[in-house]
Amino acid sequence: MTVVEVDELAMSYRAPVRNGGLRAALGSLVRREYKTVQALDQVSFTIGKGEVVGFIGPNGAGKTTTMKILSGILHPTAGRVAVLGDTPWQRRAPFLKRIAFVRGSQPVGGSQELTVMDSLEYQRLLYDVARPDFRRTLDELQQLLDLQLDRQLRALSLGERMRVGLAMALIYRPEVLFLDEPSIGLDVTAAAQIRRFIADHVRTTGATVLLTSHYVADVTSLCERLILIDQGKLAYDGPFAELSARLSPYAADLLESLREEDR
């Protein structure tokens, strides 16, 4: 069963540009100039139910833009996208209740004075989670993520914030998870803990995951399949082993050893 369908996806936007200096600044008051930035160009792929796919590429390649389109934050310029059969940017409530988008750069939004428990309780209300289900999932998450429910969000460290961000996303058991750099800024131990948690979660719930990361260990330990994107274009889509074989033997060995290490 296909959960994510992306067909000929394109995203471009106009960015204002001008030369340096006062003359150019005054000129731009009368006539503004723009340049078109092509963030995504004819990107197509599909993701099946329960797949964990690594979405990799250099900075500015279009990974986060794709994630934002798939979760419904951005409206693409062209192409067709369906996630769980829905058009994401229509942001219909039933669709939003089935997906989660966790960003390593902003893992926890909303009120920072609240405690972790208050924030989770708010999620329960928002996502209409029945109390017994909430209690059960919370017990699991608390064990796996070592949550301190009485702490205020503003007082949490980066690693703790990421764990809370994951807990807030998973408390309503979404079917599709978009994880954008979930281990960014974390130390080795915390990053490994997050990776282990994601792997456990996928194994027990069968959730579909699309994961971006600059850390090789993240994608190699979690994903059998990789999608490589570069300058907005799809450069590779296939098994991890094949991509590593295409790279130099040294790099392939390195990737494999990192993968083993994480296991």
Add this chain to the structure above:
Amino acid sequence: MRTLSLLTFRIRQQVLEWSGAWWFLLTLVVQAVIAPLIGLFIWSAVYPDDPSITRYYVAIILVTLMTESFEQHTFSNRVYDGTLSHELLRPQPVVLGVIGENLAIRGWLTLLGAPIVLVTAIALHTTFAWQSVLLAIPGIALAAVLIFLFTFLLSLTAFWTDRVHPVVGFGSQLAFLFGGTAAPIGLLPDGWARIAEALPFYGMHGLPAEIASGKQYDGSLGYQLGWVAVLTIAAAAVWRAGIRRYTAVGS
């Protein structure tokens, strides 16, 4: 029912959030009461024997505290720093969160500003007829809705410009001038008074304050309701255009 519990939870969240910044809330209270206090001192010096002037301005102070809106700081900042995306992904209308924060801040301002209103009223020997105060309640509620809609509408310009504060500041100056804070509408020159009575600003401050201070109620809630409808339609249209732009460019 679900909307109500979400709104209640959001208000509770924001009351907690703002409780950590009570000193900042105090500065907002001072900022809110300064203009009406100046009006009070000037106009009660001009008409020293008219108790309705002091009554009117004490009511204006209270109405201002109960209806202040700061969406240019709350909502617009979320557009600027991109955290609006968190709200977009929640299965609830974004405006619900904006309203929740608005009501929480108003609650704090009313609570912290109440002693100022009380001290001013006692110092100036001002009394209110309870029937007039009761009659003013629907007018104050509509004034609160009007100010929220007006400020929210102007704050939505954050989707197009990063200079939302001057835009909202200009709107606030219009409200100060034509809303009955700079001078009671009845004391404005004839032409200005007629313009002021037609604009929405009178319904934001002057009208409910006049009713609370004892002016005969003349069914002017219809005028407030009319402006509520106009501003709701305008805010909804601008929201739709703005969110289309936000989701096209991103953050």
